[in-house]
Amino acid sequence: MAVHHGVSQPECLLCTSNGPDVRERGRIIPLSAELCDRCWNKVANELAVCEGATATPDPEFDPDDVTWIEPRTCRQCHAPVRCYPTNYDRWVELATFELPAKKVPPGHRWRLMHPKAANTPITVATVAIRIGAVDPTPGEPVIPTHEFVCLKHET
Template structure:
């Protein structure tokens, strides 16, 4: 029985093709088994729907000891927090939490610590609040695009 289940480990759940690039994708509970091409299509569709279109943070050099400033929004100049999503794309979030009643549904995010053996948080991902609505006073992190106020005269 185990041998029969092992045969589909290289089968993409989206296109059905067997390939060496097929593997479990996603950061939490491995969302599905996709080949590289199908994963990029799926993750990009999710990112566009959620507004997770921020560029990834640069990897700091381990030998660089200079101060790292938080990134700023190019449109409004406010500080933003950039986090990876569960589907390996990046989202710009506001620097404050707000009650769920003050944040429209498409802009609600939560920060979640990835499960690890260590007690110290090693990686945090942004998870879009879906399915069950949070209580009105429950804190959520709004997407920065909800709070972005460009200077007057800009489109």
């Protein structure tokens, strides 16, 4: 940790800059690295492309808007999809059902985590986590990406 003007500030792991935008990143599972905003966006974007988490987030909900909101559907096959934020603040479109892990390739296996507020049992969000470090058992249910089950996806 570097010292700047007599005040201890964290240092970016990649570019070694100091400042108020340098902090630990990741939602549920901290990524154990303090990064500045610029380096974080670069790392998160590369990870999102690698994992297929390139969906756009749902528009912000306006409580005063009374127009009908349709559920999200795939642009290619028009099937319903669920869109969730990832651990690294990018969005992924998932299927609306679970499959056994043995039927889903490793790069398309996701789980949903429900983090709770500090010192309470109240769930505050739903976050998609790609399964990658430890393989699930063959019969364990996982949520595939919609890209894997899309009927019109070109292989």
